[in-house]
Amino acid sequence: MARQGSLSANPAPSLRIGEVARRTGLPVKTIRYYCDEGLLQSKDRSAGGYRLFDEENLAELAIIRALRAMDVSIPELARILEVRRAGVCNCAVLKDSIAAKMESINLRIGELAAMKDELARLLSSWQDCGGSKLQR
Amino acid sequence: MARQGSLSANPAPSLRIGEVARRTGLPVKTIRYYCDEGLLQSKDRSAGGYRLFDEENLAELAIIRALRAMDVSIPELARILEVRRAGVCNCAVLKDSIAAKMESINLRIGELAAMKDELARLLSSWQDCGGSKLQR
DNA sequence: GTGAAGCTTCTACCCAGTGGAGGGTTCTTG
DNA sequence: CAAGAACCCTCCACTGGGTAGAAGCTTCAC
Numbered sequence: 001m002a003r004q005g006s007l008s009a010n011p012a013p014s015l016r017i018g019e020v021a022r023r024t025g026l027p028v029k030t031i032r033y034y035c036d037e038g039l040l041q042s043k044d045r046s047a048g049g050y051r052l053f054d055e056e057n058l059a060e061l062a063i064i065r066a067l068r069a070m071d072v073s074i075p076e077l078a079r080i081l082e083v084r085r086a087g088v089c090n091c092a093v094l095k096d097s098i099a100a101k102m103e104s105i106n107l108r109i110g111e112l113a114a115m116k117d118e119l120a121r122l123l124s125s126w127q128d129c130g131g132s133k134l135q136r
Numbered sequence: 137m138a139r140q141g142s143l144s145a146n147p148a149p150s151l152r153i154g155e156v157a158r159r160t161g162l163p164v165k166t167i168r169y170y171c172d173e174g175l176l177q178s179k180d181r182s183a184g185g186y187r188l189f190d191e192e193n194l195a196e197l198a199i200i201r202a203l204r205a206m207d208v209s210i211p212e213l214a215r216i217l218e219v220r221r222a223g224v225c226n227c228a229v230l231k232d233s234i235a236a237k238m239e240s241i242n243l244r245i246g247e248l249a250a251m252k253d254e255l256a257r258l259l260s261s262w263q264d265c266g267g268s269k270l271q272r
Numbered sequence: 273g274t275g276a277a278g279c280t281t282c283t284a285c286c287c288a289g290t291g292g293a294g295g296g297t298t299c300t301t302g
Numbered sequence: 303c304a305a306g307a308a309c310c311c312t313c314c315a316c317t318g319g320g321t322a323g324a325a326g327c328t329t330c331a332c
Contacts, residue, residue, distance in 0.1 A: 016298095018309065028310085033289060048297040050310055070251050074288070098255050105252050112241050112248075115206050119238050123231060152329095154278060164279085169320060184328045186279055210319070 013043035013054040020053050024061045031061070038078050039064055041085075060084075070101055151189040152182075160197045167197070174214050175200055177221075196220075206237055 021028045034040040035051065040060055042051035060081060067077055076097055157164045170176040171187065176196055178187035196217060203213055212233055 016310075027290080029290060030288085032311090037288090046297080046310095048310080049312095050297075068288090070255060095259060098259055102252055102255050102259075105248050105255075109245055109248050109252075112245050116238055116241050116245075119206060119234050119241075123234055123238075152279075163321080165321060166319085168280090173319090182279095182328080184279080185281095186328075204319090 013052040013057075015053040015057070016046075017051050017053070020058065020061070023058060024065065026061065026065065034061075034064060037074055039074065039081055070098075072097060072101060151193070153187050153189070156189050156194065156197070159194060160201065162197065162201065170197075170200060173210050175210065175217055206234075208233060208237060 015023075017028050017031055020026075020031055024031075031040065032051075035042055040053075040057060042053050042057065044052045046052055063081070063084075064077055067080070072080075080094060080097065151159075153164050153167055156162075156167055160167070167176065168187075171178055176189075176193060178189050178193065180188040182188055199217070199220075200213055203216070208216075216230060216233065
């Protein structure tokens with residue numbers, strides 16, 4: 001698939017994992033883990049077996065990072081990236097999973113708010129408790 | 137196991153794990169796990185090696201359940217229950233950990249709200265994307 | 273005494289990584 | 303060309319809070 005586009009198209013993969021880590025801010029181990037999980041596909045290996053990445057991989061890692069920060073799971077990310085890799089617009093897939101994510105965030109916020117209220121109630125109901133023994 | 141005690145003082149431990157599970161709504165495995173982790177101390181064992189619990193254990197499980205629902209960690213719970221078991225008022229300990237918990241809940245709510253905003257922004261910025269191929 | 277339900281311990285699995293061991297590769301310097 | 307530093311590889315074990323299953327023992331009602 002020699003794509004000889006002029007700009008940042010697809011030069012020979014040349015970035016080693018440490019450089020990718022430096023550029024993305026992700027730990028080397030995490031990048032390797034993403035490779036193992038199939039999220040990231042290093043284009044090639046060096047003669048000595050080193051993973052070699054390209055700019056496209058950096059773009060994928062940017063997506064992974066952003067969506068992971070929003071708690072999109074690894075399997076879901078794998079699905080999204082697979083569709084993306086197929087070259088098809090995956091707006092629908094993304095929109096679905098983002099909408100679902102927003103829904104679950106709303107739920108979670110509601111739960112946390114309820115917890116907070118409960119904790120506040122708990123705290124205020126203890127104002128009278130000194131430091132002495134309790135009969136529990 | 138004649139239980140002739142009238143109320144919930146401290147009768148001989150007589151509840152087996154299944155009964156405790158039924159009463160608390162927790163899975164048997166979870167209760168066993170709490171025992172293993174030192175949260176819960178079954179008072180005795182039957183001749184055949186079965187864990188035997190009492191009313192006090194039920195009270196502890198109620199505390200565990202309530203605080204776990206608020207994401208208090210197992211080690212922290214162990215600490216709290218240990219103090220409680222020592223018979224000392226642990227209002228200070230509880231208050232500290234609850235205050236810390238409220239703080240972290242606030243942080244988390246802020247994070248989630250920010251995520252939600254970001255997702256909403258993302259979604260609205262994609263309204264123009266059809267179903268066709270993308271050059272990604 | 274027999275069958276079912278309940279219990280025991282043990283091992284392994286989930287997620288999303290992280291840490292370390294032990295060993296190979298690449299690059300720079302002399 | 304050799305040494306050494308920096309880098310990378312795979313493999314295994316661990317995290318937290320449980321959950322699932324296997325193999326075998328106990329309890330209880332009939």
